[in-house]
Amino acid sequence: MTTGTVVIGYDGSPQSRMAAAWALDQAALTGAPAELLYAYEWPDWMAAASMVPSLPIFPTAEIRRQAGRVLADAVAAARRSHPGVPVTGTTVDTGADLSLIDRSAGAGLIVLGAHGHSAVPNLLGSTTVAVSAHAHCPVVVVRGTAQAHRPVVAGIDETADPHAVLGFAFDTALVRRAPLHVIRAWPPAIGMPSGTALTRGAVPAGIRRPFDELVAGWREKYPEVPITAQAVARHPAAALTDAGTAAQLLVVGSHGRGRLRGLLLGSVGQHLLRHAACPVAVAHEPET
Incomplete structure (x- = not known):
């Protein structure tokens, strides 16, 4: 770190x-x-x-x-x-x-x-x-409370750099000797027939495979950090807000790369900064 x-x-x-x-x-x-x-x-x-x-x-x-x-x-x-x-x-x-x-x-x-x-x-x-x-x-x-015995929670999606988020989250969990919980949330599908996996809140193995592979790679880099991973079909803001009630820190990414860097914080990030029950970290992609 x-x-x-x-x-x-x-x-x-x-x-x-x-x-x-x-x-x-x-x-x-x-x-x-x-x-x-x-x-x-x-x-x-x-x-x-x-x-x-x-x-x-x-x-x-x-x-x-x-x-x-x-x-x-x-x-x-x-x-x-x-x-x-x-x-x-x-x-x-x-x-x-x-x-x-x-x-x-x-x-x-x-x-x-x-x-x-x-x-x-x-x-x-x-x-x-x-x-x-x-x-x-x-x-x-x-904001809220930061109880040391609780996990660090990282939320990733396709719009922000997951490596910036996971790098900060793993480093923080390591120095704070806390477990890490990683959440990848897919917004509920609209217009899909009821009864499909996504409409039931489940994420099919084929869709979540890249997420599982990403987490596995980081697990190898930080074997000292206990880690759990969760893939859910739910709006990311709702999933992370709920997770924050039992976390000591929420970590999310900023939106925008290259010329777009810094133009957007993102609706999820802004929602968490207003409503999270614990401190929120916004990780930025390293500049090149």
Whole structure:
């Protein structure tokens, strides 16, 4: 597993504190350094307000000092709770999404809270969506609970690179000493006669054979990781959401390759980032 820096989007909110706790555990397990990144995020209306005579709306010295204190306290707490992890803190004036995407080019992992810049339950913040879709490294969005005794669950399909998903999932299961459960879900067939295997929820052996062969190859690479595989005729979002209730981490892929890289997160990924009962990792295909 890569030991590149674990970059944590931090703003002092409860969600970002949860993200920091998960990220620091991961850094301790992998031997990676951690960086807490605090980005000034100004409401959209401030740009319009700045066009009329008014008091200055840019970060004042006092606001910067307050942000610095929040970050310094977080770094100090991280060093106390995880003394073996080298922890630094950084503040930036650019937006959180652009800063984190930029940092991801040289990072091993980006970790975010589930509701950055959105106080509405089940409404993803723009930072979460943008970074999950456009990052150059895996992104973990921490939500729900992550109980260490539960398995890591990986969901693969034909639209995202399965090797990126399985590589991150196996590496994570290995360092966390967790079993891995791999799910390949085929959406229910529409217009097929009732009574066929797919309409009953079963996947015929001929259809699932490439999936079984893929899993077998990865099983040989990671003999230390206990693995189970499940092929189901069910909508992937529903299958993975249910699996997440008994998982410590869900791993899915991003959509798009080459010029399409980062343009789409995918309906399954977006559904999980809103509704999963555990943290969700979005694995990105390595750039070439």
